[in-house]
Amino acid sequence: MVSILLRHLAVAGILLYSGAAFAADTYQANLGPMPLDASNRINMLGRGDATATLDSKTLTVSGTFAGLPSPATAAHLIVGAAIGVPGTEALELTVAQAASGSFSGKLTLNAKQAAAFRTGRLYVQIDSQKAPTGNLWGWLLPQHVDAPPGVPQQGPWFLPQLDTPSR
Amino acid sequence: MPIHGLKLGAALATAAAVTMFGLTSAAPQSAGPFTAVQASAGHSAFLENCASCHNRTLQGSGEAPALAGSAFMSSWGKRGANELYGVIKASMPLGNGNSLSSETYQEIVSFIFQANGATPGTRPFTGAATDKIAGFVTGKTPAGLLDAPVAAAPRRRAPVALTGLTVAGVVKNYTPVTDEMLTHPSENDWLMHRGNYQAWSFSRLNQINTSNVGSLQLRWVWAMDEAGRQQLNPLVHDGAMFVSNNRTNTVQALDARTGELIWENRIGPVLDNLENANRTMALYGNLLFYAATSTTLHALDARTGKEVWRTVVSTYKDDKIGGMTVIHGKLIIGLTRCDDRSVQDHCWIGAYDTATGKQLWRTLTIADKGTPGGDTWGNLTNDQRAGADAWITGSYDPELNLTYWGTGQAKPSRRDERGTDGDALFSNSTLALNPDTGKMQWYYQNAPGETLDLDEVYERVLVDHGNQKSVLEVGKTGVLWKLDRTNGKFLDLAQTVFQNVWVKFDKKTGRPTYRDDILKQKPGTALASCPSPQGGHDWPATSYDQPDDLLLIPLSQTCAMFGAGSQQFYEMPGSNGNLGRISAYEARTLKPVWTFQQRSPFLTSIISTAGGVGFVGDFDRVFTAFDVKTGKTLWNTRLGTGVQGFPVTFSVGGEQFIAVTTGTQGGSPVQKPATMLQEVHRSQTGQAVYVFALPKRH
8 A cells, every 4th residue: 555655646746746845945836817707707817927935934936927907906925725725814025016017025934834835825816906806826836847738748747736644 | 607506495405404504594575676577588588598507497507506595595695686697697608698688687687586486576677786685585486486388488599390300311231239249349330439348439440640640631521400518429330420419309320431411310309408418329239329308218220210219218307318328238328417306306327128118227326215325315305315417428347247337426516505414325436237237236436425516427447457457537626546346446546637625535445535624614605626617527538548558538627616606717726727638647557657738628538549649629629639658749620619529430441530529518618618718719609520531542
C-alpha cells in the first residue's frame, strides 16, 4: 500500500508540489474571471498574472492585469479555506485604477497566513467598478511550468493538490 | 434556470428530516403580483423553454435545480420577485439569456410562482414588483396544476408532417449480428456503443496512421434534424451506417461509404421537450434497437427499417432510456431521469428479450427500506429515494459473465435538499450484474453520499494485465478509479484534474472524505466545487489504446459555486483558463504519460486506432487527430458547430473511414462553457454526421 500511495503522490505531482514543494519561496497565479453566470459575465472579463515570494514573514506580491470592462478599484490578497474555495480574510494590495495595469504589495504575514500561503490557499482578487465584489482572481500556487495551449507536456505535470496529511 | 429548490415532495419529507436540515415551510399568503392569464401562458412557455432541464414538474434534474418546494423557498423566499425575474431573464435558457421576450419571461416567472402555491391576482407581473416571494408563495404546488391541459406553445420549428417508414430501401448483403460477432467484433464494423464489450473505443484499423492522417479529407456529410441533444454514436455494420435523430425520433440507414440514404423511419413522437440525449442504438440478429424519447423501445428490421416490435419501458412521464447493449440475446438498458419524488419512480437496469420485447428482469439502482443497503437513506420513505440514474451504457466481460454499469448521484443532488446524509446506495456506484438474471454480484460505491451533482456514472473500461482483471472509470471529480472486476475490491486511484471536494481517501478501500464545509452544508448556502457539475470527466468517454496500454481521457477544468439559488462558474485553479484537457495514463500503473490543455473543452469521446492516431472533437467546432503516444496534434479541421458525440471508425471496400457528429445542445458539458467562453460563438444549428477518409487513389 505504501508503494501505491507513493505512486499516487508521484502521479498527482505531490512529490513536486506539496510538502517540500509548498515550502518553496516563489509562487505564481494566473488571474481569470471570478465566479460568474450569464447575468454578470459581461462585467467580469480580463486576465492577469501574479508572482509572490515569501522571505521569512514578508510576502512580496506583484502582477499585471488587462482587459477589464471597467477600471480596477481595489486589489486584495485573500485567505481561502482551500484551493478554489473563496475566503473572507483580506490583505490589501495597491492597484492601478484602470482597465489594465499593475498591482503590488509587501505584506507581513502571521503564522496562519504564512501557512495558508504555503498550502496554496491565498488568492489575489481585483475588484472593478462594474464588478465591485470581484472581477478577477487567481490562486497563488507553487512555481511550475505551463505549456501553451495545445502543446503536449510529458508526465508528470503540475496539478494543484489540497494539503492534507493523508496524501 | 439556476435557482436552487426542492420538489414539493421533498418539501414534505419527514418532519425529522426537515428538522435535521433546518428547512422551514412558509404559511399561505395573499395573492401574488401576477395574473392567472400570465401563469397559464407561462406554463406553456416553461414547458417549451425550461422543462428540458428543470423538468415539467419543476423538480430539476442533474445540475438544473428544482424551482418548487422548500429549497426554492430557502433560496428565494427572502428575495424580491423582481430579483428572480432579473436572474432568469439575464441567464435563461442557460447560455441564451435575454433570448425570449420580456412578456415571456414575466409569464414564466408567474407560472413558477403559481407552481409554488401562489394565488394569481389582478396585478400583472412586469418584472418590477419588489414583493418578497415568501409573502405570497407557500412552496406547495396546487394539486393537478402540472397535469392541467396547456395551451399549445408556439412552435419555433416547423412540425414534421411525415411519420412511419418514409423512405423504403434495403441494406444489401446484411448479415445477422451474432453473439460471436459482438464478442469479437470485426474491425470493419462499429457494432456497439464503445466499439467492443470492454468499452475501449479502440479500432485495429491502421490504414489511417500517424504518417498520412494529415491528408484526411471530408468524404461526405449528412445533415440531421435540428434541436434535441445530439451526442450520437453511429453504428456501422456491413457497410451500412445507422443514425438517429432524437427530437423527431427518426432512424436512418445510410450507405457508409457514400452517404446515400437507404431507408428512413420517422418513428415519432416529435418532441419540443428536448430533454434527453440518445447516445446509441444496438444491433442483434437482423434487428436494430432504438430507444425513443417517449421511453419506448423500438426494434426495427436493420435491413429495411420496418418496425418489428415496440414496448413501453416506463409509464412515468419523465423517465428516459439511457444506455443499451445486447448480451446473450438480451437487450440490457439503463433507465434515467427516473426521479419523480411524487411517486415511487426508481431507476433501474433491465433486460428485454430481443426477439419479443418482453421484459426479462430488472434490478433497481435504489435501495428501498428493508432491502440490502436500504438503511443508507436514513429515514426517507421509498418515494423520496431518487437518482442513481443509469444513463451510460455498461460494459461486459464474457469470461466472468458480468456486465458493469455506473450509476449517477442521488437526487436531489445536495444532501441538505434530499434530507439524508447517508451513503444513499446504490448511487454513484459501480455495479456488477449477471446479464442473465440481473443479480448484483458486487457493488462498489465510488462516491458515498455525494452532494454536489458529481456523477460517477461513466464508462467502465475493462483492462487485463496478466491475471489482474480491472475495471477503470473516471467520474466528475476527475478521480480515475481502478477496481478488481472479479470482486469489486479497490485497487488504486489517480487524480486527473484538480479537485477540492475530497480531502483524503482511505488507503485500503478508497473511500473519500469530503471537505469539512461540504459535510456541514446548510440550505441556501453555496458550496465551492472543483470540478463543477460539468465534471472533470463527463459523458465524452475515455479510449483505451490497447497496444500502448494507455487510457486517453477527455477532461474539463471548471469549478462552480453550487447552491444558494444559482450556479456560478469559474476556471479551475492552475488551469490558466484552459477548460479542456486530454491526459494519457498508463493503465497498468496509472502513471501519467502526457497531457495537453486548450481553451475549449472536448465534447466527444476519444477513439484510438492501431494506426497510432486518436480522434477528438471540441466545443469550438474543431475535430482533431493526435498521436496517441505523445499527444501531438497531427491534423484538425473545423466543422459546422460544436463537435459533439462519439466518433467511430470503420472500413468499407478496403477503405478506412472516420465518422463524427456535430451537435448543438446538451447538459453541463455544453452549458458551463457556453457561459464561460464569452469569446467563442457557435451556430445554433448544424447537427450532422461528417465522414472522413484518405484521398482516393486514382
